[in-house]
Amino acid sequence: MNDTAWIDDALSGARPQAMGALLRYFRNLDLAEEAFQEACLRALKTWPRTGPPRDPAAWLIFVGRNSGIDQIRRKARETVLPDEDLLSDLDDAEADMAERLDGAHYRDDILRLLFICSNPSLPATQQVALALRIVSGLSVRQIARAFLVGEAAMEQRITRAKARIAAADLSFDAPDAGERANRLTMVAAMIYLVFNEGYSAASGPGSVSSDLCDEAIRLTRLLLRLFPAEPEIMGLAALLLIQHSRLEARFDDDGAIILLDDQDRSLWSRPMMTEAFSLLDKAIRHRRPGIYQVQAAIAALHARAETPADTDWAQIDRLYATLEHLQPSPVVSLNRAVAIAKLKGPEAGLAWIEPLSGSLDTYFYFHGLHGWLLMQMGRHREAKFAFDRAIALSSSAAEAAHIRMQLDRLEKDAVSAEPGK
């Protein structure tokens, strides 16, 4: 790491907290962002000389607030406030700030910041883009690359999202317990969107999209530090960690998807899995199951199996039944079909997904799974039809490449099944 890397790390580590507090002061996202930017510039100038402050977030809030107020006054009547080098006891002020901004304050600030990005009136992609820009501090260019769109288009998308939340009424009072729980649920859903955006677009380690997964995990850990006793947040963290632990194994050299059964399990990240298992252990003690905990438990059963044959499909099937109960959706039922097919054979799986064909007709995974089941049963012509449909609906090159591989397999099987071979 170079000499100033520690400053970058400290700035990005302190960002959610500092932005959250500045938003509370200024009640305006643009002003808060400008103030934070200014505070970062001053940190880059000051910290190499003075060393890191005891509490980087408190420092940034203090300096950012001053520069923000300065801005407002300057705009009002061109008066200049003293430079923060001239403010005699920044150290004392910083300690004072840290004291006043106690844990509860910080917690609601950060939650509010995340919550405004989770506004349900925003489409999912705008929620994700906004959170990455405002909370994580990714540049518009980085976000645009992750979404595979042009910078100008992303800039526009973020501006539009900001305008919409500026118009929305947001309370700056400390939320009551009910409102806090409500915000937490919305924020968890938004973080899961950030992760899925990265997960579905990733094409291997080191890609911009996999950075989104890292970012989602970082945000979940942040939430967990603020709300250490929420089993669903533990569950979300565990779920994301297990999904992300497979990154190295999920793609072949050409970037095509490798299915769970065919992955090299030695490539799964042990530290991430260990962390996930320990979080799930903690969550289960609360005996308050929720959608993230159940999904994490399913992922953990896959992760704990040393070979695909060791997978506890009966338990996975039971967990999916629980999930269907907690969150009834055709997609959940579709996922359960894999467990059913593994337990009772592809015919049972096929019978299970038949009633879903209407609601999931335009869903890539439905046709992918449909084709896979038909292929298992030797109904090659129908399988090819389903795979063709899946390719038409695929939303990434990796998805399409995976289905093409299945089609190749199908053709090879067909050739070897010809009489005389």
Add this chain to the structure above:
Amino acid sequence: MLYAILCYNDENAVGAWSAEEDAIVMRDLAAVQEKLAKAGKLGPVARLLPTTSATTLRKGAGEPLVIDGPFAETKEQFLGFFVVDCMSLEEAIDAARDLARANPGMGSYEIRPIALYKPSELPT
């Protein structure tokens, strides 16, 4: 004399490291450890999982309380540690309960999963 060297750092900042940055730090630390190990001076080494994975057992008037999260009091000091190999968090909490019972007075036990463990290389 045996010494324990305890690492403290800002978890937010360390959590902001990329996988590459993390790997570089671990590599540089390993080089230092190797030197100590060769000299027969290195005991067990552990990297702990983030504090978010911690559970704390706090002694009180009645049965000890089990609290999610790390030990957060500042009026008590870090006095010692145990490494236990358990099947589950429940089993680890039970072990901490036994320790708490055997230990008079108040105090807390933070139960933190270990991410990376290297056994002692001290000459026996």
